[in-house]
Amino acid sequence: MPDKQEIALMAHLMRRAGFGAPREELEARAGNGYEATVEELLHPENQAPVDEDLLYRFMPGYELAGAPAINQGEWVYRMINTQRPLEEKMVLFWHQLFATGNSKVDNPPELTVQIAMFRTQGLGKFRDLLVALAKNPAMLYWLDNNGNHMGAINENWGRELLELFSMGVGNYSEDDIKEASRAFTGWTIGTKIPRAPLGRYLWNFEFKPEDHDAGQKTFLGQTGAFDGDDIIDIVAKQPATARFLARHLYNFFVADEPQVPSWNITPPNDPEAIDQLVQAYDDSDGEVRAMMRVLFNSEFFKKARFSHVKSPAELVIGTARLAGSYQGPRPGFDKLALEAAYQGQELLNPPSVESWHTGSEWIDGGALVRRVNFAANLLGDTSLPGVHSMVESIRGRGALAPEEFVDSCLELVGPLEISGTTRHELLDQAQTGGNLAWSTEAESAESEKRIGVMLALIAASRDFQFA
Amino acid sequence: MATTKKDPVLVVLQLTGANDYLNTIVPYTNGYYRDARPRVAIPENEVLPIDDELGFNPNMAPVKQLFDDGKVAVIHGIGYENSPRSHFRSMDIWHTCEPDIVGTEGWAGKVIRDLDPSGENVLKGVNFGQGLPRALALRGVPVTSVSNLESYGVLSNVPGVGDDRDQILERFARMYSPAVGTGVVMDYLGQTGRDALKGADIIKAAPEKYSSTIEYAETPIATALRDVARVYLADLGTQLFYTQHGSFDTHFNQPPAHIKLWTDVSRAIGDFFDDLKEHDAGDNVIMMLFTEFGRRVKDNGTGTDHGAGGVAFVIGNQVKGGMYGTYPSIRPEDLTQGDLAPNYDFRGFYSTVVERCLGLDAVPIVGGKFEQLDFV
Numbered sequence: 105m106p107d108k109q110e111i112a113l114m115a116h117l118m119r120r121a122g123f124g125a126p127r128e129e130l131e132a133r134a135g136n137g138y139e140a141t142v143e144e145l146l147h148p149e150n151q152a153p154v155d156e157d158l159l160y161r162f163m164p165g166y167e168l169a170g171a172p173a174i175n176q177g178e179w180v181y182r183m184i185n186t187q188r189p190l191e192e193k194m195v196l197f198w199h200q201l202f203a204t205g206n207s208k209v210d211n212p213p214e215l216t217v218q219i220a221m222f223r224t225q226g227l228g229k230f231r232d233l234l235v236a237l238a239k240n241p242a243m244l245y246w247l248d249n250n251g252n253h254m255g256a257i258n259e260n261w262g263r264e265l266l267e268l269f270s271m272g273v274g275n276y277s278e279d280d281i282k283e284a285s286r287a288f289t290g291w292t293i294g295t296k297i298p299r300a301p302l303g304r305y306l307w308n309f310e311f312k313p314e315d316h317d318a319g320q321k322t323f324l325g326q327t328g329a330f331d332g333d334d335i336i337d338i339v340a341k342q343p344a345t346a347r348f349l350a351r352h353l354y355n356f357f358v359a360d361e362p363q364v365p366s367w368n369i370t371p372p373n374d375p376e377a378i379d380q381l382v383q384a385y386d387d388s389d390g391e392v393r394a395m396m397r398v399l400f401n402s403e404f405f406k407k408a409r410f411s412h413v414k415s416p417a418e419l420v421i422g423t424a425r426l427a428g429s430y431q432g433p434r435p436g437f438d439k440l441a442l443e444a445a446y447q448g449q450e451l452l453n454p455p456s457v458e459s460w461h462t463g464s465e466w467i468d469g470g471a472l473v474r475r476v477n478f479a480a481n482l483l484g485d486t487s488l489p490g491v492h493s494m495v496e497s498i499r500g501r502g503a504l505a506p507e508e509f510v511d512s513c514l515e516l517v518g519p520l521e522i523s524g525t526t527r528h529e530l531l532d533q534a535q536t537g538g539n540l541a542w543s544t545e546a547e548s549a550e551s552e553k554r555i556g557v558m559l560a561l562i563a564a565s566r567d568f569q570f571a
Numbered sequence: 572m573a574t575t576k577k578d579p580v581l582v583v584l585q586l587t588g589a590n591d592y593l594n595t596i597v598p599y600t601n602g603y604y605r606d607a608r609p610r611v612a613i614p615e616n617e618v619l620p621i622d623d624e625l626g627f628n629p630n631m632a633p634v635k636q637l638f639d640d641g642k643v644a645v646i647h648g649i650g651y652e653n654s655p656r657s658h659f660r661s662m663d664i665w666h667t668c669e670p671d672i673v674g675t676e677g678w679a680g681k682v683i684r685d686l687d688p689s690g691e692n693v694l695k696g697v698n699f700g701q702g703l704p705r706a707l708a709l710r711g712v713p714v715t716s717v718s719n720l721e722s723y724g725v726l727s728n729v730p731g732v733g734d735d736r737d738q739i740l741e742r743f744a745r746m747y748s749p750a751v752g753t754g755v756v757m758d759y760l761g762q763t764g765r766d767a768l769k770g771a772d773i774i775k776a777a778p779e780k781y782s783s784t785i786e787y788a789e790t791p792i793a794t795a796l797r798d799v800a801r802v803y804l805a806d807l808g809t810q811l812f813y814t815q816h817g818s819f820d821t822h823f824n825q826p827p828a829h830i831k832l833w834t835d836v837s838r839a840i841g842d843f844f845d846d847l848k849e850h851d852a853g854d855n856v857i858m859m860l861f862t863e864f865g866r867r868v869k870d871n872g873t874g875t876d877h878g879a880g881g882v883a884f885v886i887g888n889q890v891k892g893g894m895y896g897t898y899p900s901i902r903p904e905d906l907t908q909g910d911l912a913p914n915y916d917f918r919g920f921y922s923t924v925v926e927r928c929l930g931l932d933a934v935p936i937v938g939g940k941f942e943q944l945d946f947v
Contacts, residue, residue: 205673206659207659207660207663207673208657208659208660208673210655210657210659210660360756413756442701445702446701446702447702448702448703453659455673455675455705455708456673456674456675457673458675461710463756464755464756464759464760465710467759467760467763468713468763469693469713469715469763469766469767469770470703470713470714470715470716470767472760472763472764472767473724473725473767473771476725476726476743476764477725477726477727477728477729480726480729481728481729481730484729484730484731484732485730486730486731487730523750523753523757524750525745525746525748525750525753526746528745529742529745529746532742533742553731556730556731557729557731557732557735557739560726560729560730560731560732561739561742561743561746564725564726564743564746565746566746566747566757566760566761566764569760
């Protein structure tokens with residue numbers, strides 16, 4: 105039986121590499137061993153994918169749905185029900201990095217196509233992912249590359265590719281942006297089929313050679329008749345790219361860094377950690393899987409407990425998984441997606457290509473109230489399967505004294521580490537009721553109610569905002 | 572004129588989904604109107620006439636009454652160039668005043684910031700609705716967003732808490748108290764949690780303080796405007812209210828849908844201003860109605876599709892009632908892509924209200940100098 109430390113470490117891994125796991129799963133995974141679990145996470149192809157037949161049979165409206173909320177809900181379903189936690193977490197990572205918003209794209213199923221691409225390419229070679237991104241119709245439209253023509257370039261994609269998606273500010277010149285943009289001319293979307301009268305059709309990447317500037321270009325000191333693939337090849341080999349990607353992975357998976365716009369002037373909080381991840385990139389010719397292996401097995405990761413403010417998606421999905429309230433196809437995934445939107449993260453619709461501001465900037469008064477209420481309402485509801493199972497687990501431990509009562513709840517919800525202030529209040533709350541009692545129906549009902557309130561208080565705590 | 576000088580209050584009512592201009596202020600004697608809308612045009616004898624060319628939609632009687640009292644300004648042909656005719660994009664443009672790039676800062680957020688630069692009053696701007704519209708989003712500016720005033724608050728719905736709620740809230744406040752040595756983010760969370768609790772406590776007192784003979788309807792928009800009235804009359808320092816109603820996206824079966832939409836909205840507006848009048852508190856309140864674009868001139872069989880130029884309204888005691896701007900021509904040769912061509916930039920509309928009613932410099936808020944109209 106794994107010990108407390110091993111369970112706590114596994115909980116940390118599952119919160120970061122996925123969306124959290126209930127107690128039984130943590131015990132099983134810890135029993136398999138940490139490194140073996142990391143390997144399993146890194147190879148999602150060995151676990152069953154989401155059963156789409158089942159999903160679409162129950163929710164036919166979810167397949168190629170038009171409405172934003174349904175597309176968001178479909179993704180929420182996958183995040184909750186996946187057997188491939190890291191694959192799905194990587195999708196969220198790439199969506200936050202390559203932020204593409206429905207506000208402009210106005211084509212939710214096209215965004216779902218982009219998300220699906222992150223699912224298949226998300227752990228492979230970064231270079232391959234960038235090429236797939238460059239040819240993704242939603243991205244082509246979002247960053248106007250369909251308006252990037254020979255003799256009349258549009259720099260939007262070329263710029264953001266370098267500034268936000270690979271190297272970061274300060275590592276290229278304005279001329280490099282222009283030359284990169286020339287290389288991507290002709291990469292466009294084929295003629296769109298109008299929505300009337302047959303409904304939505306997906307867009308397609310099309311290369312128009314007659315619109316492609318095939319001339320000589322000088323990019324980052326190299327000269328040649330570069331096209332988009334060549335630019336990405338050069339970019340992928342830049343040390344700045346490895347460094348930028350490493351820092352993004354650190355910021356998302358390890359610990360909150362300052363906001364991205366300040367990265368060209370503010371050094372990383374843990375430069376050695378970044379160096380290790382850069383080394384992994386170099387050793388593997390830019391494979392994301394290799395970087396994640398180094399990341400999850402590192403000391404800097406294992407020690408970074410609760411140093412990451414949960415995004416709304418992580419809070420909503422994680423709490424729903426814990427409460428056990430959304431397993432399998434059923435109504436309500438679009439509402440869960442809306443909840444994340446009301447908390448400040450509308451999936452498939454980041455406010456701009458610079459994406460959401462993360463870390464403590466997820467939190468403002470309104471968002472905090474929503475986060476607290478959402479989590480407390482779920483974990484305080486002892487009728488939900490996951491919460492009920494926590495109640496049963498505590499019942500099995502007998503007439504617990506207040507301190508053990510609090511510790512049991514913290515263990516089952518996380519294990520969650522809390523501050524002295526929180527602990528003081530939780531203990532005080534537990535003490536007002538004395539020991540838990542289970543001998544009569546009335547006592548059991550009262551104990552169950554007390555557990556619900558305790559779990560709600562834990563969900564409402566500051567500490568619960570962290571992963 | 573009121574003898575007490577009170578702070579100006581702006582109520583923004585967003586009509587979500589693109590309200591149909593042509594059936595709201597109806598060019599009822601215009602032959603082109605009837606030709607283009609064989610199934611969707613409003614019969615001439617049903618319109619509430621303003622003059623012998625234009626009239627209000629028949630379901631807007633309370634608003635027409637306010638218009639006849641000189642309290643409604645109709646802003647014709649409002650919009651911006653090159654409308655993408657996409658709800659999301661267009662609404663973002665109205666929210667951020669950025670027609671050409673993707674903006675992330677809300678104009679109303681900037682208003683709140685300029686009204687309360689120190690951010691002391693978390694109730695300076697209040698949104699009634701879910702989440703926070705981009706119009707109100709501005710880093711560092713607290714905005715209170717209430718989806719249901721009765722049940723608003725921290726831990727207001729936790730099962731099993733019930734009667735112990737006050738005690739649980741006190742515990743919550745203590746859990747969020749300053750804690751030495753836990754770091755910057757924990758401190759920030761603590762401050763934010765305590766402020767939110769304080770704001771919720773203050774705003775929840777509003778319904779108790781309120782009494783009125785006005786019986787608002789049981790519709791979402793009436794509830795929202797009544798909540799605006801309750802919070803405003805509770806004198807909590809709120810100067811900007813934001814709410815929305817919809818969906819006005821009447822592609823299909825427009826006539827019955829539009830009837831209900833305008834009946835509900837108009838009655839709620841009428842009751843709201845009656846409520847303010849009853850409390851002798853209407854003089855410093857001004858209401859703006861806007862929508863993201865108008866709709867196509869030609870109907871599609873049962874409804875209308877997305878258009879461009881639209882209509883906006885301003886309502887209040889300070890308003891110099893009447894019609895402003897020019898109704899865009901509906902002759903087929905004058906349309907852009909089948910739509911009314913806007914002729915008045917919406918940022919001028921915002922600017923007029925922001926400067927003349929709220930006393931703020933509009934240029935940084937809307938991103939430039941735009942033509943103002945003399946409706947206030």
